[in-house]
Structures are given as C-alpha cells and as structure tokens.
Amino acid sequence: xxxxxxxxxxxxxxxxxxxxxxxxxxxxxxxxxxxxxxxxxxxxxxxxxxxxxxxxxxxxxxxxxxxxxxxxxxxxxxxxxxxxxxxxxxxxxxxxxxxxxxxxxxxxxxxxxxxxxxxxxxxxxxxxxxxxxxxxxxxxxxxxxxxxxxxxxxxxxxxxxxxxxxxxxxxxxxxxxxxxxxxxxxxxxxxxxxxxxxxxxxxxxxxxxxxxxxxxxxxxxxxx
Amino acid sequence: xxxxxxxxxxxxxxxxxxxxxxxxxxxxxxxxxxxxxxxxxxxxxxxxxxxxxxxxxxxxxxxxxxxxxxxxxxxxxxxxxxxxxxxxxxxxxxxxxxxxxxxxxxxxxxxxxxxxxxxxxxxxxxxxxxxxxxxxxxxxxxxxxxxxxxxxxxxxxxxxxxxxxxxxxxxxxx
Numbered sequence: 001x002x003x004x005x006x007x008x009x010x011x012x013x014x015x016x017x018x019x020x021x022x023x024x025x026x027x028x029x030x031x032x033x034x035x036x037x038x039x040x041x042x043x044x045x046x047x048x049x050x051x052x053x054x055x056x057x058x059x060x061x062x063x064x065x066x067x068x069x070x071x072x073x074x075x076x077x078x079x080x081x082x083x084x085x086x087x088x089x090x091x092x093x094x095x096x097x098x099x100x101x102x103x104x105x106x107x108x109x110x111x112x113x114x115x116x117x118x119x120x121x122x123x124x125x126x127x128x129x130x131x132x133x134x135x136x137x138x139x140x141x142x143x144x145x146x147x148x149x150x151x152x153x154x155x156x157x158x159x160x161x162x163x164x165x166x167x168x169x170x171x172x173x174x175x176x177x178x179x180x181x182x183x184x185x186x187x188x189x190x191x192x193x194x195x196x197x198x199x200x201x202x203x204x205x206x207x208x209x210x211x212x213x214x215x216x217x218x219x220x221x222x223x224x
Numbered sequence: 225x226x227x228x229x230x231x232x233x234x235x236x237x238x239x240x241x242x243x244x245x246x247x248x249x250x251x252x253x254x255x256x257x258x259x260x261x262x263x264x265x266x267x268x269x270x271x272x273x274x275x276x277x278x279x280x281x282x283x284x285x286x287x288x289x290x291x292x293x294x295x296x297x298x299x300x301x302x303x304x305x306x307x308x309x310x311x312x313x314x315x316x317x318x319x320x321x322x323x324x325x326x327x328x329x330x331x332x333x334x335x336x337x338x339x340x341x342x343x344x345x346x347x348x349x350x351x352x353x354x355x356x357x358x359x360x361x362x363x364x365x366x367x368x369x370x371x372x373x374x375x376x377x378x379x380x381x382x383x384x385x386x387x388x389x390x391x392x393x394x395x396x397x398x
Contacts, residue, residue, distance in 0.1 A: 061336055082349055089346040089383060096342040099335060107295070131334045138327040146291060146320045151283045154241045156248035159280050167284070 029063045033091065036060050038222055040098040045178070045223035046216065047209055048171040049105045049113055054129035057095055064088050064095075106132060110140045111168045173210040178224040180204050185220055188212075229293055232314040237283060244279050247272045294321055298328070299340055300390060341386055351382045353394040362388075 027035075039053045067088055074081040106113055106128070113136055117128060128136060144162075152160045185199040190211045199205070199215075204224065215221045251272050254265040294317060297305060303325050305313075313321070332339055359372035364384050372378070372388075377397070388394040 093342040135331045
C-alpha cells in the first residue's frame with residue numbers, strides 16, 4: 001500500500017510500539033503500518049500460528065479511529081477526504097484479514113495450539129494474546145462438548161476418549177513457502193543430507209517452512 | 225460452501241452406535257472366555273476392535289465436518305440462521321452454534337473489530353448495488369436515509385452494504 005503525501009496529515013501522530021520491551025521505542029504510525037503489513041503477510045503464508053502482534057493491531061486501530069475523527073472536521077464531498085476514507089478502509093481490511101487469518105488457524109489447529117501453549121516455558125513469549133487464548137479454550141471445549149453429547153458418551157466405556165496423537169489436525173510444517181531474505185545468514189541448515197548454505201540479503205527462495213521457521217521468528221526473513 | 229446443509233442423520237448415527245455396542249459386548253464375552261483358557265478367539269477380537277475404531281472415527285468425522293459447515297454458515301449469514309437451514313440441525317448442533325456465536329462475539333468485541341466485515345480488499349468507497357427484495361429504509365453513516373425497494377439501484381458506501389449483500393438483499397453490480 002503506497003503512502004500518499006497527504007497521509008502525513010492524518011498519520012502524523014506519534015505512536016508507541018514494541019510494548020514488550022522495557023523502554024518504549026518511538027515509532028511513527030506509518031512505520032507501524034509497515035510492520036503490520038509484514039506481520040499480516042507472514043501470518044498469511046506460514047502454515048503454523050506465529051507470535052501474536054496484538055500491540056500492532058491495537059495501535060493501528062487507535063490510529064484509524066483518530067483518522068476518522070479528524071476526517072469529520074473535513075468538508076463533505078472533499079476529494080482528499082474520500083481518499084483518506086479509502087485509506088482507512090484499506091487499513092481496516094488489513095487489520096481484519098490479519099486477525100481473521102489467526103482465528104482461522106487457531107480454530108483449525110486448536111488442540112495443537114493449546115498443547116503448544118501448555119508446553120511453553122515461562123520465559124518464552126506466548127504466541128496467543130490473552131483474548132485469543134480465551135477464544136481457543138472456548139472453541140476447544142465447545143467442540144468437545146459437541147462430540148461428547150452426540151457420539152462419545154453413547155460409545156462403549158473404553159472408546160469415550162479422543163486419542164490426541166492420532167486424531168488431531170496439525171499444521172504442515174514441511175509446506176514450501178516463498179521467502180525473502182532480509183539479513184545475511186551464514187551456514188543455514190536446510191536439509192540434513194546437504195551442506196548448509198548462505199542466504200544473501202535481498203535474495204528470494206522457495207523453501208521448506210520448517211527449515212526457516214526460526215529465521216522468520218527473529219525477523220531475518222519474511223514470507224511472500 | 226454453498227449455504228446449505230443436509231439434515232442430521234440421527235437414525236444412521238444411532239444404528240452405528242448400536243452396532244458398536246454389540247461389537248463391544250461380543251468382545252467382552254470372548255475376552256472373558258480367553259481369560260478362562262479358551263484359545264483361537266484373538267483374531268476375532270482384534271477385527272471387532274478395528275471396526276469399533278473405524279466406526280468411532282467415521283462418526284466423529286461426520287460430526288466434525290458438519291460442525292465446520294455450520295461454522296461457515298455463521299460467517300455467511302450472521303448470527304441468525306435461515307429457518308430452512310436451522311431445521312436441519314440437531315439440538316446439540318444448535319447449542320454448539322449458539323456457543324460459537326457467543327465466543328466469536330466476545331472476541332470481536334474485545335479486539336474492537338468486526339471480522340465478518342471487510343472480507344475482500346476494498347477497491348473503492350462506493351459501489352453500485354441493485355436491490356433484490358423490499359427491505360425498507362436504510363440509514364447510512366452520515367445520516368442519509370435510502371429507501372431500498374425491489375429492483376431499485378443505489379450508489380452506496382461499500383462498508384455499509386457488505387452484510388446486506390451477503391444476506392442476499394442487495395446485489396453488487398459490476
């Protein structure tokens with residue numbers, strides 16, 4: 001999404017992002033938008049649920065509310081105003097689509113996601129925001145309730161449980177993804193049977209997701 | 225997703241569950257006999273156990289896939305299902321649907337976004353729509369009231385008509 005010059009007028013507010021670090025880094029709204037768009041694309045193309053960026057969503061949501069308020073002051077029928085309105089619509093689409101993609105993934109792999117969350121070390125950041133965790137739990141309970149009331153409770157005693165190892169849908173970590181290298185990487189193991197390779201910044205590859213998942217989470221590559 | 229759902233096949237589900245019960249009881253009997261020293265019953269027990277597992281798997285898949293379709297209906301029609309579809313759901317499925325609605329609504333409220341809106345990337349602010357049935361008066365965000373009559377055409381803000389389009393009241397004219 002290209003930023004037109006006029007956006008400075010509405011997107012000029014200083015926003016704070018990166019809420020998990022001690023000292024808050026000052027970033028502009030335009031930068032937050034870029035980060036959000038990256039997070040959105042990564043989430044869209046990665047087979048598994050990525051770390052949540054709830055702070056970006058929240059920040060951007062405040063921004064567009066602010067923009068909408070500023071717009072009220074502008075004369076009706078102004079061309080500039082309608083362009084800004086379209087920009088707000090676009091940002092809202094990115095926000096919705098990002099959140100929706102995450103919800104879809106959480107629903108699809110709900111048991112897996114909750115297992116991951118339970119196995120997480122105290123020091124590790126959670127992939128789920130508190131709201132998402134709440135949602136995942138409710139969804140899993142609700143689904144189990146449906147299975148139980150319709151079928152499981154009418155089955156013989158030794159069949160009433162679901163074998164999680166066999167019956168749970170999990171993300172396909174071996175899916176091939178398109179990716180772009182953002183920072184030079186040396187000696188990356190792609191395949192245990194082949195030599196490690198160097199990844200040069202700016203290069204684009206198509207690769208198995210599992211091999212580059214750690215690089216994605218530390219921001220060295222992005223998905224396309 | 226075509227917005228339809230066949231009726232819940234309660235009869236068949238019951239038959240499968242009954243079959244499971246018979247298989248299970250037979251297995252119990254034969255296991256008890258084996259413990260008492262009888263031989264040669266093992267393969268039968270194994271076979272029946274495999275059928276039990278299969279029946280269970282099929283039943284759960286059936287329920288799960290229906291659940292996914294019902295979930296799709298939520299995104300398509302909103303919180304109120306059309307009567308003819310609702311008729312095809314069994315009671316537990318309706319309960320599930322109600323709970324799903326509640327969870328989703330809670331989540332959307334805490335995040336502050338209506339996720340069932342903005343399903344497609346916006347191309348323009350206003351779109352041309354044709355009204356497919358008499359709807360009555362419709363108020364847009366800036367307070368203008370439009371009368372939506374059957375076969376009338378309007379030029380409306382896209383963000384306001386998305387729901388009406390999905391409900392089949394308006395049609396987007398390309």
